Amino acid sequence: MLKEMLENVREKCPLVHNITNYVTVNDCANALLACGGSPIMSDDIDDVEDITTICGGLNINIGTLNQRTIPSMHKAGKKSNELGHPVLLDPVGAGASALRTKTAMELIENVKFTVIRGNISEIKTLALGAGSTRGVDADIADRVTEDNLAQAVAFAKEFAAKTGAVIAITGAIDIVANAEKAYCIFNGHPMMSSITGTGCQLSAITTAYVTANQETPLEAVAAAVCLMGACGEKAYKRLSKEDGNATYRNYIIDAIYNMTGDELEEMAKVEIY
């Protein structure tokens, strides 16, 4: 299943429109290319409809959102909905500021999302209408562990039922859920949190995966999440004593570039709930 998802991306080379923050945008573009997709970035209100039209999917990431780009997110999202394109929301920092929370909530009201991907604090904020996010990281109190996993899965399924989107809550343990079914994914490495933008990269890649696998969005998201975690593991093994987070960043993207379907199947640590 994972293998098929990965190979569809490499075969179809989905063109993904990204409205995303300027912090990690370059990594998102290279991660998209690495996984077999093709990136285009465009955020001007007069440009986004044309660009979304020629693309296969849309990735909306609200990090470094501003008054100029928020209307562009709505316009591109609506156009993508009209065209039947998959749309992903990455609510970066929802819960950390009123503007971010409000923007994410309004986007969910106005645009039908195929996937919503964030950390547990961001997703809780969207589900409950308020929350506490430590900047762009999850609040420690919120973290998903083996102990509260069943509860977190139920929460994810409920929010998926409410929004109609596949919900991806990523952290030490990742949950990918629709209303009926959830995949829990145990791949990844703690050092991934010492790099900026692994979450943003995952959102970009996930958009490519759901674009190339439109019949099976839940499985497509699970495959993308496994891919990112497995690449975090592979990249960690390459590190020498003097390497740090900059080299690790490069090695993760390198690992995405080289990952095969068979290897992904082999490395995946997935449980169904």
Next chain:
Amino acid sequence: MLKEMLENVREKCPLVHNITNYVTVNDCANALLACGGSPIMSDDIDDVEDITTICGGLNINIGTLNQRTIPSMHKAGKKSNELGHPVLLDPVGAGASALRTKTAMELIENVKFTVIRGNISEIKTLALGAGSTRGVDADIADRVTEDNLAQAVAFAKEFAAKTGAVIAITGAIDIVANAEKAYCIFNGHPMMSSITGTGCQLSAITTAYVTANQETPLEAVAAAVCLMGACGEKAYKRLSKEDGNATYRNYIIDAIYNMTGDELEEMAKVEIY
């Protein structure tokens, strides 16, 4: 000839003003430093005239263009023209959206460009007033091959005659032409298309080359294009099995940093048409 172009850049260290997209801007800055130039980025309408005045050349790249930066591009371009500075246009995504096509066309009307550099689909769009560009990549139907090379060269010369600019059409085979003469360049590696921004980097470097070689713009552009291709080849040879596009990106910039005039002469695969 190539050697002289490269050494002039290293000797004069041209300061290049860039109005460019936020996707590849960091790579453009490091590529400029690697080739021997010096970068400054500035896109505010009240900042661009002062910055362009202290620089030697201007690089206008319309990727992630917006309502705020488009007027800055015109203002900086006109000021550079007044000062007699070389100006380069990189029409990223012309043909992919109406705004990008219109912006590139209006810039060509209002600003005298020393160089226009893009992929074949972008340049066709500008020459014919309409076109089809696959996002920021060339349409497959447009690609320059050995079979249609003579035709593509004639097209480039014609567009050079019309605009007065050196035209650089880059792809698997690169064409650098003025109205009378064209260099076809066979350097490069297919893996370069798996990195975001090799085109943007080339535009930034090319601006440094024409700034440091103002008497010979055609040769300066040809040298910059050879440099980029040769560095793509050198960097590819360094790759190990586990390396992917992130490491390749770094190795290309490293190769630019280390390239000498003699090595460039040796590696160049250039034919005159």
Next chain:
Amino acid sequence: MLKEMLENVREKCPLVHNITNYVTVNDCANALLACGGSPIMSDDIDDVEDITTICGGLNINIGTLNQRTIPSMHKAGKKSNELGHPVLLDPVGAGASALRTKTAMELIENVKFTVIRGNISEIKTLALGAGSTRGVDADIADRVTEDNLAQAVAFAKEFAAKTGAVIAITGAIDIVANAEKAYCIFNGHPMMSSITGTGCQLSAITTAYVTANQETPLEAVAAAVCLMGACGEKAYKRLSKEDGNATYRNYIIDAIYNMTGDELEEMAKVEIY
């Protein structure tokens, strides 16, 4: 002393709000993570107060400033002052354009800065109200050398007395001064100027250092400046013949990630004036 400063950052993991340029923003985020801090970027007028409130310190960097972000800098700076958070100013390109000089001067009037960090030309511009900066690099005529060091130290102390901020003038020799005392730091490597953004990274890191060491801002800034220089030296030693500025950039961030308090003490080349 330096050891304690570094360890406080690693222990407290200060969350730093950055309003910074889009050229080097990704490197700033990864450098902050490498040193033990945590980054968040936010520049919208309606977002900055909330974000600054949940952070420990604020880093204002005026590179690629624009009409939209300048009011955000003022608003965030004032809010941080109200909250008693450390605030740093990096006046990128002050002296290179009227807008940059004016913006930096107005920020100094309206916001109380804990630290002002720039190259000698930028700091002279702020102190004297006018200056000549070569783009974003120091003017050669201004450079601090062994010969004019005493004079430069006196100038830094005077500007520190006038502004109440710790003044960090960085270059081949770095000066970190308050009104009474100055540290001169002889760490670093000339190749650091072949990378874009080592200054921006240092400003981001310095903000983390003063946030985690609020009782001793002068020593905190000195430790951050030593750290950056020492990492430039360590990273240089790792370079092989084919490596250039791209690999060097990664190795510097890697070195920040791996630096220990003991190693910093050992490598530091500091004199008190």
